[in-house]
Amino acid sequence: MLGDIGTLVLQGTMISAVYALIAIGFTMIFGVGGTLNLAHGALIMGGAYVFALLSRSVHAAVAFPVTIAVIALLSWGLYQVLVRWVEENVVITFLATVVVAIASTEFVLYQFGGSPIGMTLISGAVNLEPYGINARTRYVQFVGFVVSWLAIGLLWYYITHTDDGRSVLAASMSERGAQLTGVDLHAVRSKTWLIAGALAGTAGVILGSTGGATPLMWLNPLALAFIIVVIGGIGSIKGSVIAAYVIGFLEQFTVTFVGHGFRGILSLVVLVVFLLYMPQGLYGREFAHD
Amino acid sequence: MTDPILEVDDLNVYYGKSHALKGVSLSIDEGEIYGVIGPNGAGKTTMLNAIAGFVEYEGSIRYDGADLARVSPQQIVRDGLIYCTEDRDLFPYFSVHENLLMGAQFRDDRDAVQDDLAMVYELFPRLDERREQEAETMSGGEQQMLAVGRALMSDPDVLMLDEPTLGLAPVIIQDISDALERLSEQGLTILLAEQNSTFALRHAERLSLIETGEIELAGTSAEFHDNEYVREAYVGVH
Structure with a gap:
């Protein structure tokens, strides 16, 4: 029992950091451009496949940053080529990103088939049995945790301590205000897509390394991002981090004490409760579109 | 000698079928406070929005020698033409x-x-x-x-203020008033759009009166003070 709790805390702490990465990217794009990017999950999947392919020929330490850069550019490209032309219309943007998500899935299915492709960011595991932790914790989970928090920390510093980053947050509060202070809205939106892409790519590599790359691996993370963003408050980065931890721990709790099959149920219950009683979320105030 | 730093010439703005600004022209000299008065809905804000590059317009707006039609809103800000909106x-x-x-x-x-x-x-x-x-x-x-x-x-080189006194207590208006005077003394050019004609007349050296999208009257502060129509329709109320 005690060991279960130790495992729960450890696993929850680590997986929640990755969820936070995914949710932050998702919420930033919504906060700044008002776009619900359903292709966000496809970028996560893209990260896993790009890394799987690259790591066959180069060392993982090289493949990881290259993958992040590739996915960041893909995300940026998605904005420049498609989204920026339709973003004024919420429904069309929504549908366009759904099409991109499904097309990417079909493409991956066609190219690589439906079976999981294994990949290793870092191999090996640590045995924590002597410390009362039941599960063997793999190194990749630790790396995922550290990298995720590094990314979150960098992003936090960027948006709170630099003029450039503050403009991103400012644009999510008041577009007109941002224009009045000389912010180039198009540049800010492009930057958000670039950042969200980098975060999605990072998450993709970590998720792929723990569970393998599959064509539909993006579905669950995207659904979780949705739930996390609603609970945290749409557009709020701080809220996303906190809600990611709530959801991550809930998930681990269910897996440990209820059963693997019920993994997503409790999160959905919490989502419904929030939608009914606190639709603005924990930190919904940062979402303030005029 | 002073040059016009901001020149609006034959400005027309349409919102769908409604003609919001009908050939408005004015020129603002460097270092002056220029007032634009008129009732709510006359087109003052529309004019400022056009200058800031937020609405489509016909006619020409020149700032510091450059045609603003070819300058993006963010570049206009970087060039020192700053807009303080009514909504803030x-x-x-x-x-x-x-x-x-x-x-x-x-x-x-x-x-x-x-x-x-x-x-x-x-x-x-x-x-x-x-x-x-x-x-x-x-x-x-x-x-x-x-x-x-x-x-x-x-x-800013030019500050555009839209209704800076709207809904404010007299003591706060006095603070804003003092600030404007100090900024003006330091050489800042101010374009002041106000329904509060008394406030505008107190500060502006030259003014225009806009009604239903057209300039009805333009002149110096003294001329506005002496004008029968302005006194009856606008100043008396405040």
Whole structure:
């Protein structure tokens, strides 16, 4: 029992950091451009496949940053080529990103088939049995945790301590205000897509390394991002981090004490409760579109 | 000798079928306070929005020799033509200090930005006392001061103010009033759009009266004071 709790805390702490990465990217794009990017999950999947392919020929330490850069550019490209032309219309943007998500899935299915492709960011595991932790914790989970928090920390510093980053947050509060202070809205939106892409790519590599790359691996993370963003408050980065931890721990709790099959149920219950009683979320105030 | 720093010539703006501005022309000299008065809905805000590049227009707007039709809104800001809107458009969840920093976000000269911060806090001591307070939680008057302060952080050559006294208490209006006088003495050019004609007449050297999208009258402050129509229709009420 005690060991279960130790495992729960450890696993929850680590997986929640990755969820936070995914949710932050998702919420930033919504906060700044008002776009619900359903292709966000496809970028996560893209990260896993790009890394799987690259790591066959180069060392993982090289493949990881290259993958992040590739996915960041893909995300940026998605904005420049498609989204920026339709973003004024919420429904069309929504549908366009759904099409991109499904097309990417079909493409991956066609190219690589439906079976999981294994990949290793870092191999090996640590045995924590002597410390009362039941599960063997793999190194990749630790790396995922550290990298995720590094990314979150960098992003936090960027948006709170630099003029450039503050403009991103400012644009999510008041577009007109941002224009009045000389912010180039198009540049800010492009930057958000670039950042969200980098975060999605990072998450993709970590998720792929723990569970393998599959064509539909993006579905669950995207659904979780949705739930996390609603609970945290749409557009709020701080809220996303906190809600990611709530959801991550809930998930681990269910897996440990209820059963693997019920993994997503409790999160959905919490989502419904929030939608009914606190639709603005924990930190919904940062979402303030005029 | 003074050159016009901002010239609006035959400005027309349409909202769908309605003709919001009908051939408005005016020119503003460097260093002056120019007032635009007129009732609500006359087109004052529309004119400022056109100058700032927020609405489509016909006609020409020249600022510092350049045709603004070819300049993006953010470049207009960088060139020192700063617009303080009636809605203020502050960043509600940023502190006073962060809002002011946003005003200077495109400037690279950190020392000059620090000097301007000190200047704004000295100009509006109320902002100094509330540096860490979120803009959203402040009173209307404090928000107006913050909006002006943020505009000043952009190092303006021309400041466009839309209804800076609307809904404010007389004591706050006096503070804004004093600030405008000081800024004007320092050489700032101000384009002041006001329904509050008394306030505009007190500060502006030259004025225009806009009614239903057209300039009905233009002249010096003294001419406006002596004009029977202006006195009866606009000044008497306040």
